[in-house]
Amino acid sequence: MIDLLLVCGLWSLALTTLLTPNAFRALVFFILLGLLLTLVWIRLDAPDIALAEAALGTGITGVLLLDTLKQQPQHALLCVHRTRIFWAVFSGLSLTLALSWALLQAPAMPIALDQTLTAQLDASGVSHPITAVLLNFRAYDTLLEIGVLLLALFAGQGLHERQHPLEQLSGAQLHNPFLRASLALWLPGMLLLATYLLWAGAHQPGGAFQAGAVLAAAFILMHLCGLALDAQVSQHLLRIGVLVGFVLFLVVASSSMLAGQTLLTYPSAWAGELILLIELALTFSIGLILFSLFTLNHQMRKESA
Amino acid sequence: MESFLPTLLLTSLQGLLLISGGVLFVVGSIGLLRFPDTCSRVHALTKADNLGLGLIVLGLILGTNSLGVALKLLLIWLLVMFASTLSGHLVAWYACYHPAEKPLPQEPSDD
Numbered sequence: 001m002i003d004l005l006l007v008c009g010l011w012s013l014a015l016t017t018l019l020t021p022n023a024f025r026a027l028v029f030f031i032l033l034g035l036l037l038t039l040v041w042i043r044l045d046a047p048d049i050a051l052a053e054a055a056l057g058t059g060i061t062g063v064l065l066l067d068t069l070k071q072q073p074q075h076a077l078l079c080v081h082r083t084r085i086f087w088a089v090f091s092g093l094s095l096t097l098a099l100s101w102a103l104l105q106a107p108a109m110p111i112a113l114d115q116t117l118t119a120q121l122d123a124s125g126v127s128h129p130i131t132a133v134l135l136n137f138r139a140y141d142t143l144l145e146i147g148v149l150l151l152a153l154f155a156g157q158g159l160h161e162r163q164h165p166l167e168q169l170s171g172a173q174l175h176n177p178f179l180r181a182s183l184a185l186w187l188p189g190m191l192l193l194a195t196y197l198l199w200a201g202a203h204q205p206g207g208a209f210q211a212g213a214v215l216a217a218a219f220i221l222m223h224l225c226g227l228a229l230d231a232q233v234s235q236h237l238l239r240i241g242v243l244v245g246f247v248l249f250l251v252v253a254s255s256s257m258l259a260g261q262t263l264l265t266y267p268s269a270w271a272g273e274l275i276l277l278i279e280l281a282l283t284f285s286i287g288l289i290l291f292s293l294f295t296l297n298h299q300m301r302k303e304s305a
Numbered sequence: 306m307e308s309f310l311p312t313l314l315l316t317s318l319q320g321l322l323l324i325s326g327g328v329l330f331v332v333g334s335i336g337l338l339r340f341p342d343t344c345s346r347v348h349a350l351t352k353a354d355n356l357g358l359g360l361i362v363l364g365l366i367l368g369t370n371s372l373g374v375a376l377k378l379l380l381i382w383l384l385v386m387f388a389s390t391l392s393g394h395l396v397a398w399y400a401c402y403h404p405a406e407k408p409l410p411q412e413p414s415d416d
Contacts, residue, residue, distance in 0.1 A: 176398055182391050 212286025245285025
């Protein structure tokens with residue numbers, strides 16, 4: 001019954017998002033869709049994906065999209081073409097068909113991956129299977145993911161000419177005393193939550209990406225409140241911080257090649273510590289990268305103004 | 306037989322709390338749809354929904370045996386109350402100070 005309601009809700013929200021001519025409204029429905037999707041992931045017993053969907057897919061993406069929309073109010077009214085709906089329905093249906101065909105055609109797995117994972121879990125240095133896959137067995141994927149994030153940031157920075165110190169960006173700040181006071185009250189809590197998510201990743205749902213999203217939210221709120229470090233310090237911190245996750249990951253990953261092993265082999269005695277170290281740097285970098293993407297938007301607005 | 310009455314009482318109390326919480330959410334949503342201006346809409350949402358969530362949390366606490374879960378539920382309620390107070394305040398504050406600025410073109414209203 002609950003599942004049926006969720007599926008109906010997903011369908012109607014997705015259709016409303018597509019069919020609404022008002023871009024702001026479509027965006028709000030998109031955020032709602034993300035929240036409902038989070039519930040669906042929880043129903044499917046996948047709390048890791050639910051956390052990532054709530055923090056990244058809904059929270060940070062929603063903020064970035066809202067910010068972009070505010071920047072371009074002249075595009076607020078979308079025209080809903082029939083072709084757009086046709087393509088949306090067509091691609092949705094063909095994806096569903098392709099997926100069901102793949103599901104029916106799936107050959108019996110030659111290796112039982114889940115059993116292999118359970119057998120090898122002790123060697124990975126963490127006790128949560130998803131973290132073990134993401135940061136040990138398939139660490140390659142995660143390394144590329146942080147690389148992609150970094151590339152996105154570089155592409156964004158390449159789109160406008162010069163860097164403004166963060167201090168100068170005052171266009172979008174909310175000078176609200178209550179927001180400031182609550183942020184002062186809750187900032188330690190947000191940092192604690194990010195650290196907890198990171199630490200919990202070793203043995204239960206959580207991890208670097210979720211913690212990084214919380215960190216980015218804290219940074220964005222601080223930026224909106226007008227709380228900032230000295231401009232020069234924050235520029236240096238930003239440049240180093242954005243890179244540190246990828247660089248550290250790469251160093252750890254390639255250092256095993258010095259000992260004659262393949263890329264991304266951790267010494268098994270230190271695997272847990274190394275994973276924690278990498279995740280710490282990743283969290284910091286992800287937080288700063290997402291925050292920089294947000295501030296890039298503001299810099300562009302200031303230039304166009 | 307002895308434990309029957311308290312269980313029945315507990316279940317009905319729980320049901321009462323959960324249902325009235327849900328009703329409050331519906332009332333809040335009706336307020337959001339029917340009230341004319343931003344401030345009264347914010348008032349309808351924050352007031353009714355926080356009370357509704359509180360009743361639902363109380364109902365759920367009655368259903369658990371573990372202190373940890375009960376405390377976590379209470380914490381959720383407190384955090385949501387704080388967040389909705391802050392966001393309600395920000396919406397009303399923005400609407401007060403930017404009355405002329407229409408953020409988006411209005412669609413033709415149907416009332």
